[in-house]
Amino acid sequence: MKPAELTDVRRREPVLPTGRGELSDGALRALRGQPPGKNPLALSDAAGQADPYGDDLHLALYLCYELHYRGFQGVDPAWEWDPELLRLRAALETRFLDALRADTEDCPRSADDAFDGVLAEPVHGTGLSHFLKEEGEVWHLREYAAQRSLYHLKEADPHAWVIPRLRGRAKAAMVAVEFDEYGGGHAERMHSRLFADLMTDLGLDTTYGQYLDASTGEMLAVVNLMSMFGLHRSLRGALVGHFAAVEVTSSPASRRLADAMRRADAGEAAVHFYAEHVEADAVHEQVVRRDVVGGLLDDEPWLEPDVAFGVAATDLLDTRIGDRTLAAWRDGRSSLRVPL
DSSP: OOHHHHHHHHTTSOOOOOOOSHHHHHHHHHHHSSOTTSSOOOOHHHHTTSOTTSHHHHHHHHHHHHTTTTOOTTOOGGGGGOHHHHHHHHHHHHHHHHHHHHHTTTSOSSHHHHHHHHHOOOSSOOSHHHHHHHTOOHHHHHHHHHHHHHHHTTTTHHHHTTGGGOOHHHHHHHHHHHHHHTGGGOGGGOHHHHHHHHHHHTTOOOSTTTTTTTSOHHHHHHHHHHHHHHHOGGGHHHHHHHHHHHHHHHHHHHHHHHHHHHHTTOOHHHHHHHHHHHHHHHHHHHHIIIIIIHHHHHHOGGGHHHHHHHHHHHHHHHHHHHHHHHHHHHTTOOSSSSOO
C-alpha cells in the first residue's frame, strides 16, 4: 500500500475525544504519547472510587473498548492488548458491573419474568420514542440520532462477540439474526449503512465516532454495556439477555420512531431505517426468545440468572438515558454535552 493510501485509510479511524476527568485524561495521555508497555497507567485505584455511571469512567472505558473495533487516528494498534491498559479496563469494568448488579438485585431472576417486565407497555407511554412520536421536532430527532450513532454505526458488532461462546441451536439462531443485521450479505442493506443514510437525511455527519464528544455518559454506558458483556465469556448469558431485551422491545419503539420521522418530514431514508426494524425485529423477537435464549438455557440452564440480569441492566441504562434526555428537552435545552 502506498503512503498516501495508508494515510487515507487511517483517516477513517475516529479522532481521539476530549477528556472528562482523571480516568479518561490519563487514558488519553497514554494513547497519545507513550509506547505500549511503558509508563504504566496508575489509575486502577482511582477507578474503584469513581462514579460508576459517570462521564469520566465511561469515556475511559469506551476508549479501551474502541481499540477492539476501529481504533483511533494516530494510536498504535498494539495498545489493544497492552497489559497496563487492560488492567485499567478491568478496574473500570469491575466498578461498573458491581453497580449494575447492586442496582438490579431486586429484579426477577427468571428469564420469562424479566422479559414480561420489559414487554409490558403502559397505555400512556412516557419514554423517548413516545415523546418523539407525539412532540418531537427535527432538532430532537437530530440529537437522538447523533447519540445513537455511537452504536448504530457499528450495529451488531458488539453482539457478534458472543457467537463463538454459544453452541448448537443458540449459535445457529444468533448467526441468523446477525446475518440480517449485516444486510443479508448486501453492504447497502447493512443496518449500520441504513443508519448512516438516516443521518444524512437529518443533516448529520456520518463519520464514525463524530459525536463522541457530544454524547453523554448515559449513552456511553449503554454502548459500553454491550462491549463489556460481549468481550467476557463469563458474561455470555448477560449478553444474550441484553440482546433479547433489545430485540423484543424494538418493533413497537421502531414503529413510533418511524412515525416521528414521517411527522417531521425527516426524509425517506430516515423513515426507512425504523420501518425496516419494525418488520425485521418482529421476526427476530420470536427467533431470539425461542432459539437463542431457549437454546442457551437448554444447554446451560445455570445461566438463567445471568440472562435475567442482562435484561434488567439494559432496562436500567435505557431508563437513565431516557430520563436525562427528556428532562433536558422538556426544559427546552439540548440533551447533548455539546449542542449540534
